[in-house]
Amino acid sequence: MIMGYADPFETLFAFQRALENRLSSDWLGSTTASTGAYPPVNVFQQGDDLVAIVELPGVNKEDLNIQAKENTIRIAGRKAIDYPEGVSLHRRERLSGVFDRTLVVPMQIDPNGIKAEYNDGLLALFIPRAEQDKPRTIKIK
């Protein structure tokens, strides 16, 4: 949990540690060849629902194609890099190309309720959990 620390740096460091601890956890499982493929994904829980945050810097919104069916989400697209003509390239680390990744979410989700936002190079997918999959409190009679 990100709240509850007095020192903001401690808060951030704790958050970095929490991410570190879940690095390639088996939550997404071996259901697909999804691990290790581009683009990298972090998944968070927000109440009952899920938020997936994907690092995709420098991609045009129009070049992104997101599809959802049952509990799979497909993120496909292309990343183009244009260098002006007649330049001398000193350092070239950024990569361009195509990507196509399918995530299989290990719980029932509502594929029609997924919302996507792309801001500052991050793609955020808000994934609502299916009504019938939400935990119910069982009253003891």
Next chain:
Amino acid sequence: MAGQQELPVQQKREVEKAQEPTTPMRAFLPTTDIFETEDTLTVVLEMPGVDRDNIDVNVENGVLTVEGKINFSKYEGLQPIYSEYNIGPYRRTFRISSRVDQDKIRAELRDGVITLVLPKAEEAKPRRIEVK
């Protein structure tokens, strides 16, 4: 076909510390392209998650420093359950060989990619030398 290559994952590289920082927070190196024309030096850095209010660009004694901070408040209330990359501030410095006109540096941010155009100072531009 060029540009249709399948994109591999580039692991984020951590900043190697010349001095020990006072906080244990981890910082990352933005992936960078640098190219030069006759008049300018252009530096393109990928800093996903950094917005325009959190970028700091500085040239001092021939060293270009670019820093980008992450607004962690956007992650409030989110509990990580699966992760493939870590999040933290970006920092990178370059020693630039050409003299640049610091007052005329232009910066543009788009989709998490910052483009810095550093115009060369008059005396740093290549001069054609006439052979007599």
